[in-house]
Amino acid sequence: MLVGDGSHSRAGGSKWLVAEVDESDGSLLLHHPKRAIVTNIELDHTDHFPNVEAVQALFAEFIGKLPADGLAVLCADDARARSLTTPARKVTYGFDESADYRCDESRPFTIHHGGRAIGRVNLRQRGRHNIQNATGAAAMALEIGVHFEEVASALERFPGAHRRLELLGLFQGAAVYDDYGHHPTEVRATIQAARELRHRIPRASRTRLASARATSPTGCPTARTSAASRTRARRSRTWLDLTTCSC
Template sequence: MSAVARIMVARGVPVSGSDAKDLPVMADLDAAGARIAVGYDTAHLGDAQTVVAGSAIRPDNPELAAARAAGLPVLHRSEALAAVMAGDTAVTVAGTHGKSTTTAMITVLLQGAGLDPSFAIGANVPALGVNAANGSTPVFIAEADESDGSFLNYRPQIAVVTNVEPDHLDYYGTADAVYASFDRFTALLPADGVLVACADDDGARALAMRTLARGNTRVLLYGTAGDAHLTLHDGGPGDVSITTPAGRFALDLHVPGRHNALNAAAAFAVALELGVAPEAAAGALAHFAGASRRFEFKGGGRGVRVYDDYAHHPTEVRAALSAARSVAGGHKVHVLFQPHLFSRTREFAREFAEALNAADTALVLDIYAAREDPIPGVSSRLIADYLGAGGRLVGPDREAVLAVVAAAAPGDIVLTVGAGDVTAYGPLIVGALKNGMPVDGSPAGGVHGA
């Protein structure tokens, strides 16, 4: 929502808005010229002519209800963003995993190559300073979220699909419905457009083949697979390159893991499609140092390094732990994991445990409910039942931090993982490693395991 508001303000659209909490981004929007309110009240509508709401806003929200009663147009966030992008060459990044990182990589790469695109990303990116901006070049880079089907509101010229797996089954119901939604997404591409898909992912490859058979647009494959149009060579940190029809080019990456090398290949492919010279594209990737909560370094103490990752699907957890292994070298990896959503935990409990068992120590918190009500019989115990010898459940706050700190030795990596408030444990673990536990053992912001 803040991304949409930020770009609309920059393009001269009068914007007002509200949120339940006084978030830091609201001060930024206020300074940019938006009229901001904390809390929900029908009076906040003021002279608004259109109302934009995100998926998290409940139908009985008083401002939303008042807008509908007044006959005002009500748009989903994605519809508003699509309207903002309408006059630009739109590049949308979809996929079950890696959307934010890939969108950020494309943006940083294009900026480094001398372009100034508009962009909207679902994470903060230190190299960009903000999650959205209005650029001077008529190119718009946007993350396309499939979680609620809203990515079907976009009309891209270039669509990137990093991978396709069953997820968000609370919305889709079945895996087949997930695959069908991606088919509808690629069907939106025009004849002179292109689908940029990962050849290494079975779901993305199958989608690409179905798109080719449909014949509505061009398809470009990237990855390590032999039939990829752009071939990735990943020999580990410091040894990543990509082969194109113009030759082989070394990529200067500062983020670890095969998944990030593939994300970089996708960004490289988009840059070439937009006319960037391959030499410039390869060099510009050096400016990307990661996105917020994507294997983000939080600090360290006693020789232990602490990272935080947003991973909330088994495939993402495996990728995060693989990256941690590459950074840890011969030392151990300890993960503090918080499951996100009761429905996702129910569907993927065994798969989460199998992913977590790649760590030397796997500590699991209670489920972060987010938008869901509890489901009878569903708890983190479903995951714990499949954990190996290094895994167990832990209570929130002090118990969790003490368990992590007790397990870690100099040279080890600690990784906090999940889409909930587990991120607040990172600074607390760093503090405990440096100075010992706080007196009350409670992370700032009132972290809880529910």
């Protein structure tokens, strides 16, 4: 779901269908696209996959079914994704020097292809992972014939995905964000992206009554805990404590 859409889908007027498909229960194999992007392969959904090798086997089967006249766009920064084999034509993207479409960490960031810089993209979303993902989308679009100017313009207008470091508003002067990230890699990427923000960032922490005090549970001397939060703490063994920090 895109920010502001209120919907999980959008109808367009072109011949293209773009979908994010799900590997969590193996239903990825129900899809038979002509082209596909693989961003990374890690152990997740452990109720379905016993180990990371099982996850990789699923993606290997999925990519292996692409037609010979199809296209696989694989992240060069992820060893498992990069190693996938397919009868389709294969191109790579990412920060790695070996990537066919290489990005950098500048803002706006530059995309390089064929040994030269082909243009810059002013992406709204913070975080190294968002630059990486945008480069993957750009690689696919460029490979099917979309002009770079159109690609850059679309990425610059992209509002972001729902619950992916989504700005909800302000609370007592602090910007409040919502993020669904729950996998360790996702959490790490979200924290890194949050550090790029230029707001007073709310810190949420679950703590015990015994540790209740007027400063942040992280020990930041500039953070303030409201009297109401301390009152709630006395009534419950645990609570969600929202503090603001100017670090």
